[in-house]
Amino acid sequence: xxxxxxxxxxxxxxxxxxxxxxxxxxxxxxxxxxxxxxxxxxxxxxxxxxxxxxxxxxxxxxxxxxxxxxxxxxxxxxxxxxxxxxxxxxxxxxxxxxxxxxxxxxxxxxxxxxxxxxxxxxxxxxxxxxxxxxxxxxxxxxxxxxxxxxxxxxxxxxxxxxxxxxxxxxxxxxxxxxxxxxxxxxxxxxxxxxxxxxxxxxxxxxxxxxxxxxxxxxxxxxxxxxxxxxxxxxxxxxxxxxxxxxxxxxxxxxxxxxxxxxxxxxxxxxxxxxxxxxxxxxxxxxxxxxxxxxxxxxxxxxxxxxxxxxxxxxxxxxxxxxxxxxxxxxxxxxxxxxxxxxxxxxxxxxxxxxxxxxxxxxxxxxxxxxxxxxxxxxxxxxxxxxxx
Amino acid sequence: xxxxxxxxxxxxxxxxxxxxxxxxxxxxxxxxxxxxxxxxxxxxxxxxxxxxxxxxxxxxxxxxxxxxxxxxxxxxxxxxxxxxxxxxxxxxxxxxxxxxxxxxxxxxxxxxxxxxxxxxxxxxxxxxxxxxxxxxxxxxxxxxxxxxxxxxxxxxxxxxxxxxxxxxxxxxxxxxxxxxxxxxxxxxxxxxxxxxxxxxxxxxxxxxxxxxxxxxxxxxxxxxxxxxxxxxxxxxxxxxxxxxxxxxxxxxxxxxxxxxxxxxxxxxxxxxxxxxxxxxxxxxxxxxxxxx
Numbered sequence: 001x002x003x004x005x006x007x008x009x010x011x012x013x014x015x016x017x018x019x020x021x022x023x024x025x026x027x028x029x030x031x032x033x034x035x036x037x038x039x040x041x042x043x044x045x046x047x048x049x050x051x052x053x054x055x056x057x058x059x060x061x062x063x064x065x066x067x068x069x070x071x072x073x074x075x076x077x078x079x080x081x082x083x084x085x086x087x088x089x090x091x092x093x094x095x096x097x098x099x100x101x102x103x104x105x106x107x108x109x110x111x112x113x114x115x116x117x118x119x120x121x122x123x124x125x126x127x128x129x130x131x132x133x134x135x136x137x138x139x140x141x142x143x144x145x146x147x148x149x150x151x152x153x154x155x156x157x158x159x160x161x162x163x164x165x166x167x168x169x170x171x172x173x174x175x176x177x178x179x180x181x182x183x184x185x186x187x188x189x190x191x192x193x194x195x196x197x198x199x200x201x202x203x204x205x206x207x208x209x210x211x212x213x214x215x216x217x218x219x220x221x222x223x224x225x226x227x228x229x230x231x232x233x234x235x236x237x238x239x240x241x242x243x244x245x246x247x248x249x250x251x252x253x254x255x256x257x258x259x260x261x262x263x264x265x266x267x268x269x270x271x272x273x274x275x276x277x278x279x280x281x282x283x284x285x286x287x288x289x290x291x292x293x294x295x296x297x298x299x300x301x302x303x304x305x306x307x308x309x310x311x312x313x314x315x316x317x318x319x320x321x322x323x324x325x326x327x328x329x330x331x332x333x334x335x336x337x338x339x340x341x342x343x344x345x346x347x348x349x350x351x352x353x354x355x356x357x358x359x360x361x362x363x364x365x366x367x368x369x370x371x372x373x374x375x376x377x378x379x380x381x382x383x384x385x386x387x388x
Numbered sequence: 389x390x391x392x393x394x395x396x397x398x399x400x401x402x403x404x405x406x407x408x409x410x411x412x413x414x415x416x417x418x419x420x421x422x423x424x425x426x427x428x429x430x431x432x433x434x435x436x437x438x439x440x441x442x443x444x445x446x447x448x449x450x451x452x453x454x455x456x457x458x459x460x461x462x463x464x465x466x467x468x469x470x471x472x473x474x475x476x477x478x479x480x481x482x483x484x485x486x487x488x489x490x491x492x493x494x495x496x497x498x499x500x501x502x503x504x505x506x507x508x509x510x511x512x513x514x515x516x517x518x519x520x521x522x523x524x525x526x527x528x529x530x531x532x533x534x535x536x537x538x539x540x541x542x543x544x545x546x547x548x549x550x551x552x553x554x555x556x557x558x559x560x561x562x563x564x565x566x567x568x569x570x571x572x573x574x575x576x577x578x579x580x581x582x583x584x585x586x587x588x589x590x591x592x593x594x595x596x597x598x599x600x601x602x603x604x605x606x607x608x609x610x611x612x613x614x615x616x617x618x619x620x621x622x623x624x625x626x627x628x629x630x631x632x633x634x635x636x637x638x639x640x641x642x643x644x645x646x647x648x649x650x651x652x653x654x655x656x657x658x659x660x661x662x663x664x665x666x667x668x669x670x671x672x673x674x675x676x677x678x679x680x
Contacts, residue, residue, distance in 0.1 A: 010545065010547065012549070029480075029481040030481040035480070035481075037419060037420060037478055037519075037521045037522075038476060038478075038521045038522045039419040039521065039522050040522065040584055040585075040586050041522065041584065041586030041587065041590070042586075044419075048480060048482065048556075049555075049556035050482060050484075050556070054487050057487050058487045061487065061488070175555075177484065177486070185634075187455075187548070188555065191549040191551065191555055191556075191558055192556060193419075193556060193557070193558050194419070194420055194556055194557075196419055238558065240549055240558070242548065242549055244547075245548065295544060295545050296543075296544060296545060296546050296550075297546075297549050297550075297558065298561055299418070299558040299559065299560055299561075301418070301419055301560060302560040302561065305560075305584050305585070305586075306585055306586070329561055332562075333544075333561070333562070
């Protein structure tokens with residue numbers, strides 16, 4: 001595979017979230033009980049990665065703004081022209097003209113594709129490479145043709161087929177669904193771990209009886225009895241997004257930065273809806289820490305391998321543990337994060353504040369956190385532009 | 389998918405002569421792991437130990453190889469696995485549906501390359517996935533020193549996020565334990581026990597009970613199961629990767645031998661360096677069932 005594109009610097013955006021959930025059953029197995037896992041020798045509450053990804057994805061799809069079609073087309077055009085330029089050694093105007101002819105069958109500027117309702121398709125680096133490869137060996141010959149001849153020649157090339165695997169922005173983040181065909185070559189840029197409770201959890205049962213209000217006096221007893229399994233937990237949730245991979249999937253910096261901000265919002269604020277009418281379990285996180293690293297993603301679940309056993313304030317004790325683990329990992333491996341910030345609800349007279357401040361800096365509102373993250377990532381992409 | 393230029397395999401450690409055997413040690417630990425052996429369609433199983441395809445896949449991801457790229461010398465690495473904490477099996481009931489409420493697409497594609505929706509409409513697809521929970525392994529890779537040095541660096545600076553067999557199973561740190569200039573078995577024998585604090589204490593309590601003591605006994609060694617690749621081995625596993633290309637995934641078999649290794653526990657103070665003392669009642673330990 002010849003590779004024209006310069007690879008952006010490796011940038012992983014790690015999200016660490018602590019969230020306390022009241023008695024609930026938000027992700028159940030085929031027995032109807034909340035999912036669980038053993039870790040550090042004790043039983044934990046578990047919410048599977050697929051459950052929280054679905055909640056995130058639903059939240060995400062409702063919010064992602066419509067893209068401005070004209071600028072998107074211009075960006076695809078630019079990226080494709082650059083590709084052709086490097087492969088075939090054409091000059092810029094000729095490459096642009098060729099790219100324009102290749103994109104014509106897609107009717108991008110003509111409006112939306114029929115079968116896509118809400119949002120635009122994106123074309124990843126792979127698809128652009130495949131299209132550029134179609135014309136690489138005949139680029140000079142094609143450039144010499146007149147516009148009409150060029151258009152008819154392009155019609156013979158299987159351009160549409162290469163572009164048929166365009167994907168919306170959420171596929172760039174979350175990858176293919178199980179049922180999608182392997183031809184859609186998109187590797188998810190986001191990695192989401194199963195959420196686990198930071199402490200030992202017991203499965204509890206709610207015994208319920210349902211009584212018919214219109215029951216006659218002759219009949220006694222309940223119309224229906226049963227149990228609902230539930231538990232209550234402070235969950236540690238972890239996700240990591242590779243910015244460089246997202247760029248690869250979208251070939252569009254602005255879209256990639258938007259996707260990260262939207263993912264942060266949706267991952268932090270969404271919640272699986274299982275049994276929500278019985279438990280009304282929707283909460284907001286107690287802590288959202290965002291860490292940008294240029295070496296590797298670091299999952300801090302090891303902070304809770306020894307289960308938290310605080311007589312009161314499990315969330316606060318968990319936050320202190322998380323901050324200490326983050327600091328320890330930074331000291332032990334010498335990999336200082338490029339950016340770290342946290343939004344949390346712990347006040348000054350609670351124990352974890354000092355540890356949190358030294359790990360992630362003083363707490364800031366979530367909107368400020370998103371802004372800071374966006375500014376940092378936009379800066380991180382700058383050297384790449386300078387290199388071109 | 390872009391490929392970084394291969395880094396020059398410079399030997400950063402002068403002690404690594406090319407004639408000296410070199411081994412890269414990885415600690416594979418996390419709440420969940422899943423090492424599929426014969427997974428297909430709706431049932432995704434896990435083996436009891438990491439597979440060669442899983443470990444090589446992790447290294448290829450770290451080095452930034454796209455799936456289509458030939459494995460090259462990665463496939464020639466030999467693998468040894470040590471079971472520090474076997475973990476237990478977790479069955480995950482997993483349903484798949486389209487979050488927009490549309491019917492799921494058919495498996496095949498139409499002439500236009502479009503996936504049509506299922507008809508009659510199927511909205512939910514059930515899959516069963518198996519995980520190992522609370523398990524810890526040490527993997528040792530034997531190969532050319534230059535390649536292993538590069539891979540050690542790649543694991544610490546991966547191109548793609550790494551996972552323990554499945555994307556939703558990120559590893560905990562440290563993942564790389566670094567390079568050793570010994571042969572594979574010696575490296576696996578001498579690396580201290582990586583199990584969690586809970587498992588270590590459990591082991592000490594059990595030994596104490598077996599000796600009839602009323603307190604835990606911290607032994608110097610523990611016996612761990614190991615599976616070591618060996619052309620003269622007596623067992624065959626079908627998990628050596630040939631290609632990860634989604635259109636032509638292929639595996640081949642490899643010869644391994646199974647062994648028990650007495651490895652250092654790494655307790656702070658050692659009461660007795662022989663775990664196999666005279667037990668009071670070696671045949672019946674009712675508390676073992678309770679995991680005490």
